[in-house]
Amino acid sequence: MLRNFSPSALVRRYGLLVAGLTLGALTAAAHLLFLIGSGLAYVFAAPFPGARTAVRRAILARAHAFARLELRRLQRFFGDPGTLAYSGRRVLLYLATRLWVGAAGGLIVFLLVMGGGLAGVLVAQLLDGAFNDGPGLFVVNVFLGLVLLFVDVQGMSGLAVVERRLARDLLGPSGTEELERRVGELAASRAAVVAAVNDERRRIERVLHDGVQQRLVALGMLLGRARRGGDPERAADLVRQAHEETAEILRELRDVSWRVFPAALDDGGLRPALEAVVERSAIPVRLSYGLSGRLSADLETVAYFVVSESVTNAAKHAAPEWIEVDVRAEDERLTVTVTDPGQGGADATGGGLSGLARRVAAADGEFAVDSPTGGPTVVRAVLPCA
Known part of the structure; x- marks a missing residue:
């Protein structure tokens, strides 16, 4: 894995890990003080129902604030932990559970600093001729230093994974919540398909x-x-x-x-169908096609209609000098982007664009329209194509 990184990228990566773990150790100490203080406050307020409720709300509010800061730290230094939907006491459980992770991160950073200091001492002794009697002790010290560095590097990478996993497990949706979310998405997709079919019929x-x-x-x-x-x-x-x-x-x-349904999709696939759109357009269209093979028929159909409707809408309403279409696949996701430098102000809730949004949603994709007044207008659809 490391051979894929340039030296500057490695330095940046592990610099972010060191900074993230250092900050995580400090926030873990703050969480420990907060949990101790919250426990004492709740014990003192327990005999009084009104005070107990107020203290509980204040504790949860502060815990949520700490959790939001932790998620920002994870996103900044360790990468996006994923979609999270946390509530209630799960936040307190997360703060309590990550105390040992913060402590382990602080220990690794301490060992790294100590190793750097020992390396400096070793270099100073080497320059002073302390190892002139024989290289044995020097070799032993270098070996131990490399072992310590290896343990630190692996520990930092491992703790970054643990931090993200802990956030996903304790702050992410539970199995039931994830199932409910998926059922809701499927219901919305089904409704989108029905609406798109009805719009097309009309x-x-x-x-x-x-x-x-x-x-x-x-x-x-x-x-x-x-x-x-x-x-x-x-x-x-x-x-x-x-x-x-x-x-x-x-x-x-x-x-x-x-x-x-364009016959070109069946005959030659998405590329010739899009080339036909380019030829039929009254506005010059620049097509950038980055796919090397065929996609599924459903996916090609959605991509075709995104391009066709967007080009038609741009030519009809925006009066641009040109239109640019970019189709490419990266990380098992198909991205279709249609850009025009026209007058902008496209209404994403209008009939044409809202119909495209429903088509894309029905394919489990994401659809976005960016059209400030004065242009340019950018229509983008991202579709899963694993």
């Missing part, structure tokens, strides 16, 4: 009613006038208009079919 109905249906009525009227007319030249002109109307009907039907 949109298709509007397109067919307001576009294709009206053109078919006009086509029928043109053909009827051509049949009833006695002037061959006039009839030929009406037939020509009917032919042009037929071409428009076919174009609109192709647009509807592409919006329902």
